[in-house]
Amino acid sequence: MDAANCDLACVLVGRTYIQQGAQALAARRRRVKALLSQRRLPEQGWDDATIEMLLQDAALMDSNNFPDNVGVGEREARVASALVARRHWGLAHGIGRSGDIAAEQPKAAGSSLLAKLTHLLAADALEVAGMKEVGAALVVPLATGMAITSALLALRGMRPPSARYVLWPRIDQKTCLKSIQASGFEPLVVPMRLEGDQLVTDLEAIQREVDRLGAEAIACVITTTSCFAPRAADDVVAVAKLCQQAGIAHIINNAYGVQSAALCAQVTSAWRKGRVDAVIQSTDKNFMVPVGGAVLAARRGATELVDRVARLYPGRAAVAPLLDLLITLLHWGASGWRAVLAQREALYAYAQQRLQQFAEQHGERVLATPGNPISLALSLRSFEAPAAGQQATAGGQQQQQQQPAAEAQQQPAAEQQQREAKQQQQAQVPITFLGSMLFNRCISGTRVVARGKRQEVGGLAFSGYGAHCDAYPCDYLTVAAALGTNEQDIDEFLRRLGQCFAEFRQRQHKQHAAAAAGAGGSSG
Incomplete structure (x- = not known):
């Protein structure tokens, strides 16, 4: 209903009422006009009806929805399926063309418009979060891993043919490693350095690899900001300076770092002071939309790699992940987005405090990881097996005291140690079972990490896998104070964790008692 149609409607319904309705329609159109002219987040979020109006109007601009279109x-x-069509608002042509995902699609002016708006609002959302001087934000219908792969493939045109290696400070998460291998590069894992409780970037080790291989042999360095504690965010500023000096590309895996003001500030500092070719972040982890999208960002004046990714994309792309992000950003507006970010920052402080209280009650401690503003780690030392040669229960100690001294002296020392080691192994419930207990109680997201795990990923063997280093000092579990989590979630998690602690200890005691009884019977 435009102004002319409203005038005609006054013949059918009283002019006063029609004018009132026309004013409401005009107010919604003004929001759309402001969006198109300002090309940034509206300060206040839109109601669903206004968002739906934008989507419906855009869908009607695609050729498949023309009333007289004949497609051959x-x-x-x-x-x-009509259900599928409604699910996608009739936007079925996709976006981009065969040579460029950011190009306009001739058959889909509406979809192309929505895609361009999504890129612009994503860039503004990054600015609001604290990532300053954003020059390009390309939203792609790929999850983070495939987005990293796309960036690495696009990087080939920027690096010499001899560049075959990617330096990668270790993070025990499979996606990035597989992204490197999928792009045809060879990953060189750079160990982290343990400082106190937290694992930090070993800059000297990175520099040694650069000196050993030469800059011409290195495609890029991939650093990581958001990660599981006790790993800290990489020192992206120092690495950016190193890469700029050496002439090596630098990609930052900022998977869920947008939600942290501290990490956004580090990214900004990195691309101001050194070289950063692209920063890649997940849409679902940072903006609470379904899995399937990523945002590739770069600083103003340094967008070559992001532009290459757009031109590299083969064929058209699905608009759905972009649509999810656009709807969410319009729903929040700038003020709503700031509020969500502020709530997450407050949640981290709350989770840290509550976890500290829980740790003190159970003889554990929260690991000191100031370099990680999202993830927290709780030690699990109280569940560790007793030292060899010591009985795990009072019953076992009593039985040992009652054993005749002469018999103990006659027994060969080696045989006794073997029996004690076997008894200890039988008595110990694997600490990873605690994770299963939590999952069975509908607790998801936490990770229980046991020392000494060996695992092969992409043909590379890792020791201590899960802990980001070969030999972390203790077992632990992680908790993320992530976007969308609330204080009630933290409280309920700790309540159920307390139940799991109690049940786990009971299982341990039963195992110890059974093992001790078996050992006593066999020795008798």
């Missing part, structure tokens, strides 16, 4: 090509946005 092989791809004409034909959708068999």
